[in-house]
Amino acid sequence: MDERDLVILQAAVDLGTGSPDEIATQTDIPKSTVHYRLNKLKERGVVSNDLLNLDLAELGLDITIVTEVIADYGPQYHEEVGQALTEIEGVNQVYFTMGDTDFVVIAHLSEREMVQRLIADYEAIEEVERTSSQFVVETLKDEPNPINDFELDTLVDSLLK
Amino acid sequence: MDERDLVILQAAVDLGTGSPDEIATQTDIPKSTVHYRLNKLKERGVVSNDLLNLDLAELGLDITIVTEVIADYGPQYHEEVGQALTEIEGVNQVYFTMGDTDFVVIAHLSEREMVQRLIADYEAIEEVERTSSQFVVETLKDEPNPINDFELDTLVDSLLK
DNA sequence: ATTGAAACTTGATCGTT
DNA sequence: AACGATCAAGTTTCAAT
Numbered sequence: 001m002d003e004r005d006l007v008i009l010q011a012a013v014d015l016g017t018g019s020p021d022e023i024a025t026q027t028d029i030p031k032s033t034v035h036y037r038l039n040k041l042k043e044r045g046v047v048s049n050d051l052l053n054l055d056l057a058e059l060g061l062d063i064t065i066v067t068e069v070i071a072d073y074g075p076q077y078h079e080e081v082g083q084a085l086t087e088i089e090g091v092n093q094v095y096f097t098m099g100d101t102d103f104v105v106i107a108h109l110s111e112r113e114m115v116q117r118l119i120a121d122y123e124a125i126e127e128v129e130r131t132s133s134q135f136v137v138e139t140l141k142d143e144p145n146p147i148n149d150f151e152l153d154t155l156v157d158s159l160l161k
Numbered sequence: 162m163d164e165r166d167l168v169i170l171q172a173a174v175d176l177g178t179g180s181p182d183e184i185a186t187q188t189d190i191p192k193s194t195v196h197y198r199l200n201k202l203k204e205r206g207v208v209s210n211d212l213l214n215l216d217l218a219e220l221g222l223d224i225t226i227v228t229e230v231i232a233d234y235g236p237q238y239h240e241e242v243g244q245a246l247t248e249i250e251g252v253n254q255v256y257f258t259m260g261d262t263d264f265v266v267i268a269h270l271s272e273r274e275m276v277q278r279l280i281a282d283y284e285a286i287e288e289v290e291r292t293s294s295q296f297v298v299e300t301l302k303d304e305p306n307p308i309n310d311f312e313l314d315t316l317v318d319s320l321l322k
Numbered sequence: 323a324t325t326g327a328a329a330c331t332t333g334a335t336c337g338t339t
Numbered sequence: 340a341a342c343g344a345t346c347a348a349g350t351t352t353c354a355a356t
Binding site for chain 2: 323324325326327
């Protein structure tokens, strides 16, 4: 993995595509070179399926944190707090939930030090009252595409409209 | 959305690709028709980015549940329980965590009734001691690709090796 | 809306450096 | 490993239904 791989991956992520042609245009790297590099990355498993599955560990994002966030001041602040949560670097999923907990937030990080920064960022939001974080020791399943768990025709009633 | 759209989407999901050609071969629908249908689905936002981003609400999977699962019998059962959790229909993410909670599980469902089924499935696992579920009222962020939150060059140290 | 066929664009390969 | 040129394969368009 060198700078050139990074340039290619960055372009792929930005463009949301694994097309050698588009990446080549964006980066000014010849498309046969892009093609060659992408193949290497695929062989190594860093990238698969049109770049939309990335191996997080390979990319250094091997720390996952699940955090429950409780906010003050009632429901009218939820949208604002939620928005602030989504903007924190490393935050991947933000769910606004029913019950005592207000938000469940999942983040992927690259280094131990980022964990402190992350929690600090959560707690720096004015309306945040309390957070409770858990380290993920192992990710046992993380399908990019939830629909993979279903045969679509089991959902047929809600779909045929 | 009709049966034909479903056949096309199912093929796309099964094949893991949005290629009109491959879908046409798999389904025996002419590829220009597949192309036409896929464009309509893209216009409507049901599908994007090579079919790997699907609009869950559009697909009827508009209920999300976050569940904490606590298991008995110590760490030697974790792999087995974790495996069982991943196999439950609708379960999308399974994290094995440190702390009092053993697993965090995220599931996407299409109907209220499925929620009871889901919890029952969790609790039917022999070693599961207790579950605590929360409805997701709103998904504020759910990036399929965690790397989108980062400029790759901020991860450069861990990557350049 | 569907389709077969034509036109076009792109991805994959190859040979040279 | 890089890359320009080439070829194979794919996607997109089009005209007719």
